[in-house]
Amino acid sequence: MTDLSVATKAGKAAFDVDAVRRDFPILDQQINGKPLVYLDNGASAQKPIAVLDAMDRYYREMHSNVHRGAHTLGDRATSAFEGAREKARSFLNAGSTREIVWTRGTTEAINLIANGLAGRLQPGDEILVSHMEHHANIVPWQMIAERTGAKVLPVQVTPQGELDLDSFNSLLGDRTRILALTHVSNVLGTINPIAPLIEQAKARGIITVIDGAQAVPHYKPDVQALGCDFYMFSAHKLFGPTGIGVLYGKAQLLEEMPPYQGGGEMIERVSFERTTWNTLPYKFEAGTPAIAEAVGLGAAIDYLDGLDRPGMEASEAALLARANELVETVPGMEIIGTSSNKVPVMSFKIAGLHPSDIGTLLDQQGIAIRTGHHCAMPLMDFYGVPGTARASFAFYNTLEEVEQLFTALQKIQRLFA
Known part of the structure; x- marks a missing residue:
């Protein structure tokens, strides 16, 4: 798995994404025969073992x-x-x-x-x-x-x-x-x-x-x-x-x-x-x-x-930066929302493809994103689109997963080009 460790100015231990991922058991599974790449965090984030254990302990004790x-x-x-x-x-x-x-x-x-x-x-x-x-x-x-x-x-x-x-x-x-x-x-x-x-x-x-x-x-x-x-x-x-x-x-x-x-x-x-x-x-x-x-x-x-927050934020920034670098590798891909001051959320469209088709085809490759109007219809009207595909990253995502997303998008674009 790609190393996303980031040293912090405060001198704390480097942010270890591999260690963090072990705290989220749902991430360790396959979807449609592929390792799960969960990029739908803006809709709902996954839960660490600490949360699962606390709720279980409450009901048991x-x-x-x-x-x-x-x-x-x-x-x-x-x-x-x-x-x-x-x-x-x-x-x-x-x-x-x-x-x-x-x-x-x-x-x-x-x-x-x-x-x-x-x-x-x-x-x-x-x-x-x-x-x-x-x-x-x-x-x-x-x-x-x-x-x-x-x-x-x-x-x-x-x-x-x-x-x-x-x-x-x-x-x-x-x-x-x-x-x-x-x-x-x-x-x-x-x-x-x-x-x-x-x-x-x-x-x-x-x-x-x-x-x-x-x-x-x-x-x-x-x-x-x-x-x-x-x-x-x-x-x-x-x-x-x-x-x-x-x-x-x-x-x-x-x-x-x-x-x-x-x-x-x-x-x-x-x-x-x-x-x-x-x-x-x-x-x-x-x-x-x-x-x-x-x-x-x-x-x-x-x-x-308990996490190294500066390291966590730096890791998320690295994910978004890498995603932005890879946009040009997918012909016809356009980002909706290009502010320089944003969290790691990427809404996009690809010429000739409906967002729901993008989501379905990504799911076949084990990649979970969100598609549609995202409960923001006035914003969709402003951009003149019925909806977008949205990849939203969390601190447990990796650079490798960002690259897997874009490799999959390239395949989809070639399929329908």
Whole structure:
């Protein structure tokens, strides 16, 4: 296997991709008689043994409902569950666990915030999103706008796949109430310059909502440094389990927002005359939570914290750089999104080939990618394509796998040339 070891400036041990791959058992298999090359990490990342073991141990040794338990298993489960919340807080550098709300994922988190902020909106108010947003950061705002009479306005993108800052500045106005942006585009890989945009919005009293789903697999955000009001991500993209996500929200705003759902856990007291809400963050966590999944997410964060992060980031940069070098070896291949500031995501098309055919033919060679509109139809419309093929890399991918992808693409192109 190609060596991707990278020495770090801090003098830590070199990042050893071969050792890391041994932590991910799913990668050690064959698909259609070929070694699996998993390049669909932007859709869902694979899970290390540490996550699998933590969830298995939870079910074998401590499963019980959390909070209010009067027995040892309940205490164990609650300790593990709330311990995972603290790990999520630390990962984001939030000021308090009161600001960390468990959700089912990024989509539910955005819906929770949109519904919670609806009472602040009046007819004619404006919600800014961008043309590169995932549907999850468009549709909830459209639903709230229809209910309140507000308007959703899209910030344009450049042909290179970057936010058009002239468009942003022209749209930011006296009626702007909410700015909802992705930190990293799931299609283009572009890392948006959200810090200065948040600062501009804050100067006008605009609430800022940042979709971090595609950012967190590649680096740790600092919500206090960013200054955003809300930040959210999904565990399954952070090498953790499906079915759980994290919503960071500033405590003052969360206190002011109404609950998103009603039921157990989110209440303080219930009577037929009046119900009062629980304290943060439980006010937004109705019902039995995803306990094992929270434990799994905590284990994923621990695992990532144990890696040489500068080495990991350098390895990912090397993967993208090699992929960019090889594009010219495939006639008719065009990259969608050519920003110089991006995570290792490559969306592309090949002249004369439908993206779904590319995906199917790659799968026959053991290579897993994603095809289609990637839940970003407005962006596809902007580029005038029905969809793209997308290879998204993670730190456990190798240069050899990048080369296998392009060897396979060359075969496919020759077959249909």
